[in-house]
Amino acid sequence: MTNSKTIVLVGGGHNGLVCATYLAKGLGPAGYTVQVLEARDQIGGAASTRCFGQDSCKGGFRVSAVAHVLHSLDPQIGRDLNLANAGLDRGPAIETISLGRNGDHLTLSATAVSGNGLSKVDIESYASFKNEFRSYAKALKPLMTNRPPRLKNMDRRDLITLTQLGWALRFGLGANSMLEFLRVGGINIYDVLNEQFDSERLKGAIAADAVIGHHMGPRTPTTVLTYLHRLQGELHSPQTLPPGGMGKVTEALAEAARIAGVHIRTGAKVTRILIRDGSVTGVALDSGERIDTELVVSNADAKTTFLKLVGTQDLDAMFAHRIRKTRTNGTVAKLHLGLKGLPEVNGMSVAQLGQRLLIAPDMGYVEHAFNHAKYGEFSEHPVLEITLPSITDASLTRDGYHVMSVVACFAPYALKTGWDQGREVFADRIVSLLGAYFPGIASQIVARELLTPVDIEAQYNITGGHWHHGELGIDQSFMMRPVHGAAQYDTPVDGLFLCGAAAHPGGGVTGVPGRLAAERILALSR
Amino acid sequence: MVEKDHFRQVLQHSPFHDRIEEHNLIKNWMSWNGYQTARVLDTLSAEYFAIRSGCSVMDLTPMEKYRITGPDSLAFLNRLVARDLSKLKPNRVTYVVWCNDDGKVLDDGTIFHLGDAGYRLCSQHHQLDWLLISSQGFDVEIAEETHEVAALAVQGPTSCAVLRAAGIDGLDQLKPFGIQYTQLLGFEVMVSRTGYTGDLGYEVWTEPRHAVDLWDAIFATKHRGLYDVRVIGLDALEMVRIEAGFIMPGDDFITAETAVRADHDRSPFELGVGWTVNLDKPYFTGKGALIKEKSSAIKRRLVKLVVEGNKPPVDSFLYDAMKGKRIGTIKSQTWSPILKANLAMADIDYINGKAPREIWAEIYYQKELTWHATWARTTVSEKPFWSHPRKSATPPGPY
Numbered sequence: 001m002t003n004s005k006t007i008v009l010v011g012g013g014h015n016g017l018v019c020a021t022y023l024a025k026g027l028g029p030a031g032y033t034v035q036v037l038e039a040r041d042q043i044g045g046a047a048s049t050r051c052f053g054q055d056s057c058k059g060g061f062r063v064s065a066v067a068h069v070l071h072s073l074d075p076q077i078g079r080d081l082n083l084a085n086a087g088l089d090r091g092p093a094i095e096t097i098s099l100g101r102n103g104d105h106l107t108l109s110a111t112a113v114s115g116n117g118l119s120k121v122d123i124e125s126y127a128s129f130k131n132e133f134r135s136y137a138k139a140l141k142p143l144m145t146n147r148p149p150r151l152k153n154m155d156r157r158d159l160i161t162l163t164q165l166g167w168a169l170r171f172g173l174g175a176n177s178m179l180e181f182l183r184v185g186g187i188n189i190y191d192v193l194n195e196q197f198d199s200e201r202l203k204g205a206i207a208a209d210a211v212i213g214h215h216m217g218p219r220t221p222t223t224v225l226t227y228l229h230r231l232q233g234e235l236h237s238p239q240t241l242p243p244g245g246m247g248k249v250t251e252a253l254a255e256a257a258r259i260a261g262v263h264i265r266t267g268a269k270v271t272r273i274l275i276r277d278g279s280v281t282g283v284a285l286d287s288g289e290r291i292d293t294e295l296v297v298s299n300a301d302a303k304t305t306f307l308k309l310v311g312t313q314d315l316d317a318m319f320a321h322r323i324r325k326t327r328t329n330g331t332v333a334k335l336h337l338g339l340k341g342l343p344e345v346n347g348m349s350v351a352q353l354g355q356r357l358l359i360a361p362d363m364g365y366v367e368h369a370f371n372h373a374k375y376g377e378f379s380e381h382p383v384l385e386i387t388l389p390s391i392t393d394a395s396l397t398r399d400g401y402h403v404m405s406v407v408a409c410f411a412p413y414a415l416k417t418g419w420d421q422g423r424e425v426f427a428d429r430i431v432s433l434l435g436a437y438f439p440g441i442a443s444q445i446v447a448r449e450l451l452t453p454v455d456i457e458a459q460y461n462i463t464g465g466h467w468h469h470g471e472l473g474i475d476q477s478f479m480m481r482p483v484h485g486a487a488q489y490d491t492p493v494d495g496l497f498l499c500g501a502a503a504h505p506g507g508g509v510t511g512v513p514g515r516l517a518a519e520r521i522l523a524l525s526r
Numbered sequence: 527m528v529e530k531d532h533f534r535q536v537l538q539h540s541p542f543h544d545r546i547e548e549h550n551l552i553k554n555w556m557s558w559n560g561y562q563t564a565r566v567l568d569t570l571s572a573e574y575f576a577i578r579s580g581c582s583v584m585d586l587t588p589m590e591k592y593r594i595t596g597p598d599s600l601a602f603l604n605r606l607v608a609r610d611l612s613k614l615k616p617n618r619v620t621y622v623v624w625c626n627d628d629g630k631v632l633d634d635g636t637i638f639h640l641g642d643a644g645y646r647l648c649s650q651h652h653q654l655d656w657l658l659i660s661s662q663g664f665d666v667e668i669a670e671e672t673h674e675v676a677a678l679a680v681q682g683p684t685s686c687a688v689l690r691a692a693g694i695d696g697l698d699q700l701k702p703f704g705i706q707y708t709q710l711l712g713f714e715v716m717v718s719r720t721g722y723t724g725d726l727g728y729e730v731w732t733e734p735r736h737a738v739d740l741w742d743a744i745f746a747t748k749h750r751g752l753y754d755v756r757v758i759g760l761d762a763l764e765m766v767r768i769e770a771g772f773i774m775p776g777d778d779f780i781t782a783e784t785a786v787r788a789d790h791d792r793s794p795f796e797l798g799v800g801w802t803v804n805l806d807k808p809y810f811t812g813k814g815a816l817i818k819e820k821s822s823a824i825k826r827r828l829v830k831l832v833v834e835g836n837k838p839p840v841d842s843f844l845y846d847a848m849k850g851k852r853i854g855t856i857k858s859q860t861w862s863p864i865l866k867a868n869l870a871m872a873d874i875d876y877i878n879g880k881a882p883r884e885i886w887a888e889i890y891y892q893k894e895l896t897w898h899a900t901w902a903r904t905t906v907s908e909k910p911f912w913s914h915p916r917k918s919a920t921p922p923g924p925y
Contacts, residue, residue, distance in 0.1 A: 278814055312663030313605050316627035317811040321659045485627075492814060 005032050008283050008291055009262075010270045010309065011299030011461070011500065012038030013045030017253040017262075018514030019297055019499040021081050024260040026522040034262045035291070037283070039269035039461055042247070043254050045299075046460045046467070047509050049247030053338045053447035061338040061403045061447055062396045064246035066456060066467065067509050068334075068387055068405045069094070069356055071240070072233025073249070074145070077511045086256035088249065092392050093238035098205035098358045099437050103347030106201050107355075110134075110234050113202060122199045129196050136181045137231040139168040144232050147516050148479040148487055148504040157523070186474070189227055190218035190363055200362035208360035208383050212409055213467045213507070215331045217370030218363045222474045229472060229506065239356060243393045249509065273298070273309040273496060280495030283309075297517060299500040301462055301469035302482035303328055310493060319492055322483040326476060330453030330465035331373050333411035335430050337404040338397065338447030342388070343438035354391035359384040359437060373410035378426045381433065383409040401446070406430060413453035413464045423450055468507030469500055478504060489517040490524065497521055537562035540587040541676045541737035545745075549757040556760065559652070559672070561588035564759035571863065576756035577723050577766050578864050581684040583744060584758050586677035586729060587737075590635075590652055595644035596666035603637060603645060605811065606660050608794055610804040616641035617705040619720050623794050623802055624656075629815030630782035630791035632656060633775050634799070636720060638705060646671070650775045656783070660811065676737035680744065681727030683916060683925040684753050689717070689728060691747040697728070698921035711739055722763060724770020726916045765860045768869050771830050771910035773797055778828055778857040778871045792873075793819055797828045823879030828857070830907040831885065833868040837900055839887045844874055846882040848901045853882055862911065869911050870904070881906055 007027065009020045016036055024034040042048055046066035053060030070090055078088065096108040098115075106115035113126040142164035143149075149158035149165075169178050184192050189210040193203040207218035210227035217223075233239070242249050254264055272284040273296050282292040298305040302323050306312075312320040345353060360366050360383045369379035385407040390396045396403045408430050415422050427450040434441050453465030462469060470476055479487045482502045489497050499517030501507035538561050540546075546564060554565045563585065566573065576582040594603060604611045607622040614620050616639050623634040635649035647653070657668045680689055686697050693710050694717060700706050705718045713736040721727035732740050748755040767774065775781050778797070785791040793816060794803045805817055833839045838861060844854040854874030862869050874885065885904045890897055916922055 275809075278809060278817075307663065313601060314809045316814065317605070317656070317660040317662075318627045320662055324662055 006291065006293045007032055007034045007295045007297065008270075008293045009034065009036040009297050009299060009499070010273070010283065010305075011045060012036045012040075012043040012254070012264060012266065013299050013500065014047045014250050014253055014509055014511055015500045015514035015517075016045075016297075016299030017043065017250060017257050017264075018077055018081070018511040019299070019518045020262045021253070021257040021260045022515060022518030023297070023521060024257065024262045026518065027525065028261050036257065036262055036264045037268040037270050037285070038264070038266045041267050043264060043266060044247050044250030046456065046462065047246045047250050049245030052336050052449045060397070061336070061401070062245060063336045063389070063403050063405050064242075066334055066451070066460065067246050068241075068389070068407070069239050069385075070242050070246065070249060070509055071230075071237070072508045072510045073237070074511050074515060075236045076145075077515055080515075081253075081256040081260070083252055083256055086252045086259060088252035089243050090237070090240040090249075091242040092354075093240050094355045094387075096205065096209075096239075096356045096358060097348075097352060098201055098360060099345065100201060100361070101346075101436060104201070105348065105352075106199075106205060107352075108202075108205055110238065115201075118199055118202065122197050122202055125196050126202065132177065132180070133228065133231055134234060135173055135177060136185075137228045137235055139173050139178075139181065140165075140228055141232070141235065142168055143478060144229070144505045145512060147489070147520055148481070150479060150488065184224050186222060187224055188219050188221050189223040190367070192224055193218070193363065204360040204362040204366055205358050207363045207366050208358055208385070208409075211366060211370065212383065212385055212407060213332055215327065215329065215373060215410075215412075215471055217367040219367055220370075225474060225477070226472055229508075232505075233508070233510070241354075241387060241389045241392060244395055245389065245393075246509065253511070270309060272311075273305075273493075275310060275314045275493055278314070278494055280493060294495045295497075295521070296495060297497045297499045297521065299514070300502075301328065301466070301500065302326060302486070302498065302502040303463040304461065305496075305498065305502070306491075310496070315492060319483070319485055322485075326482055327471040327473065328464035328466045328469070329413035330456060330462075330467060331410045331412050332467055333378075333408045333426060333453065334451040334456070335406040335408055335427060336447075336449045336451075337406070337431075337445050339402040339404055339441070339444040340446050341400065341444050342391070342402050343404070343441045343444055345438055350391060353388050357384075357386040359386070359433065370410050373412040376412055376414055376416035378411045378415065378422060378429070379409065380429070382411075382430060384430065384433065386434075406434070411452055413457070413466075415452075419452045419454045423452055426450065426452070467501075469502035470506075472506045477506065481506060489520040540585050541734040542585045542587065542678070542741055545738060545741045546585060546757060554759070558760065559588040559590060563588060564757070566759045566761050567757050570761055573756060573758040573762035574765050574863060576754070576758055577682050577725065577762060579683060581680065581682040581688045581753055581755045582758040582762070583741075583755060584679045584681070584763060586679050587672075587675070587734075589672070589677070590649045591670070591672045591675050592647045592649075592654065592657060593644055593669045593671045594647060594657075594666055595669075596664075598664040598666050599644055602661055602664040602666045603647070604807060605664070605809065606657070607637070608803040608810060608812065608816070610807040611637065612807070614639050619703045619705060619718055621802060623797070623799050625794065625812030625816070626782045626791075627811060627815065628782070628791070629793050629812035629819055630785070631775065631779065631794055631797060631799075632782050634773065638718065640705070651781060674734065675731055676734045676740070677729055677731045678740065678744070679721055679723075679727065679729050681721045681723045681725060683726055685727050686922045687925060688744060688747050688753045688755055689730070691750075691752050692743040694730070701920045702918050710743060713739065715740060722770070722772055723766040724772070724910055724912050724917065725766070725914060726919075726922050764858070765862070766912075768858060768860045768871060769862050769865065769910070769912035771907075771912075773799065773828065773871065774858065779873065792828065795819060795824055796826055798830075824876050826854070826873060826875050827881065828871060828873050829881065830911060831856075831870045831872045831887075831904040832907055832911070833859070833870055833887055833889075833902050833904045835868070835889075835900070835902045837889045837891045837902065838868060839870055839889045839902065842887040842889050844872055844904070845886045845888065847884055848886050850886065853885070856887065865911060867911070868902075872904075
């Protein structure tokens, strides 16, 4: 086999690029070449920049495709891969503003909250709440930034991780905080926030952060955990809007990969991972091309990897069944609006409009929005996360025009009526909700597109269109992500590894699954 | 199919029930897969000797039966079971075991290649859920047909002669594990030369609506004074299946699906049915685990033991010497009238991949309600305890 020293990365999203770069640095000197095969014509996957509007990219609008706020890219990756040298620009730091209809907006930073009508107690509680929860997030860090430890047949690395976790929980937090963490760790954010705050707007905004991207409402158990997952990013860097959109971030990752010697091919769709006698022998592309290799790292979600690319006939039946039973239906739609002129919000400056804006007026609103998703309907009153990146980034469109990027929850993948029927209805509903906060916005819209989970699935090759490649429920996290038996990046198939959001610690533009997968492969190759 | 109020009858009646009830003098019923099934009908030894020396009939309807059809049937079954089925020809039957992901046995059974009509899988325990789980990614249809097929096991030296006299033609050339179809009184019956007795015998399959006619045709040979034909119950079957060395999932070992404790489930190698495992064929569930298991010395085995003396080694512990170290237990046992020996299936620990040099059973037995203990030396038998040339002779000799 001429190419036995080729490593194939399936999927050029951010985790795939990160993993490829680490592998090229680690195994390049041993004579391995690393190839990234991306099915789309553009690298980055869901972390890319896309065009919409009549003239497409010429005179039209450009916007971050799925992920639009950078808040958790692992700083260790930045250092290890020298991303600054590769042109990474995180962009301006932004805060979160929860919109009120009458100008009573709340501004939430990592440490403080301000806004009309907030009580002094709530303002103080917010600071101590964030402090406490950041310390919980920090205590979980050994778990979130390491390979998830096995609980059976532990090796040294597993023991170290568990020891670090135990140490961080007991001595990092201290006895009282640890007890409180153990109390809230498995419960829902609704109860916790009711204990902490009076302001409905404040509770709504925090609750939204706990459930955006998940098939969960504030009352769903384990939403404290999803909130802590989100806070991981706050431990090291502010949330930012990357100039040129999220595609620029993955372009920098691709540049770092190229510098490390990685070959990146776009428009190269892998249709099959070839297996003989339980071991990887290569990949087949839709062009008919075959690449021989003994090592394939899949950045695709677990269902795509195992059920489509590998196929059940080469897997144990119960393993395949467990993969099939993972919950991977997305619940988020993305609305992109091309606007003539900048929309106005009562009592907000242009600078404020450039922040991350939330429409989540209270926890009941968020819970009701979620209720619809349980029954295969989109929310009557959706929870929205809005950015206007063109305010700080003129490259996204022409003078006098603006781009609005809206994450809309909840939009269940398996919509009862089907998305062909529902797409425009839901888009209209979001626009009409926006109109209540941005008066006159409807008349400013010159272009719009709605990416439903079905569209995200089709366009970005993610089963169910799920942002996290599968729910971050506690039963699909840590040593059970995506399922036990494949939770340490290696899989039952010899030579096949997972490196994407389907693996621990899950989704978000973190790069951590990619880094940990590479570390695992390098450790096994020694 | 399921009628209103069906649940009021706790045990179902097979299509042969009315006939069996006439023969069941002592009304010793039990449940087999939810069917009312005779344990013993009259006299156990008479039923036993019908199998070994005459012709026995047993209702097989309760046995789990599944029909697999569709373009991927062979690929699906080959991924399900440890044996290579690619060589199984139409109208042939083979014995198989299947495993979970860990290479531990879920059940055993037989697969019938029915030609264009697909495959029939017969199993000891209910397997529909596992078959459906295993079918993901395969273009197959799986239908349970337990209740849609009536079947009789006709076993014993005179079974061929009885079936011939009953009007079933062409059995002379039917080889062991072969299938043939024939007309009887205007309806179709399928006959397979298969069984659980280790002797000459057949299984006769038909639609439930013809069940009584089939039964009557067979028993007419008895009423005409040609042959003795006797209905048997599960107790007699248990005796002969141990003689024949066939394992019984759930009795000789805990099936992997029901095992809770670690190390209580068993692999095909540990059950002595490693000969049905083909590690050279394409992937099947458990293959990875079985390859791994093969790379180290076997830890334990289900073995066939001949136990000396005349005391039945019921549930006995086994030791590597008289009063030595405990190494296992008896799982099932019988007195074999034809071999005049105590025979047993036993689960024992191996040392460095080998059976202990000596195996002793500690046997507790009663005399007039007073318990006694004794020791008996045992010998491992690699071959079935009972085998007879007529089992495989084609044509079977005249008896």
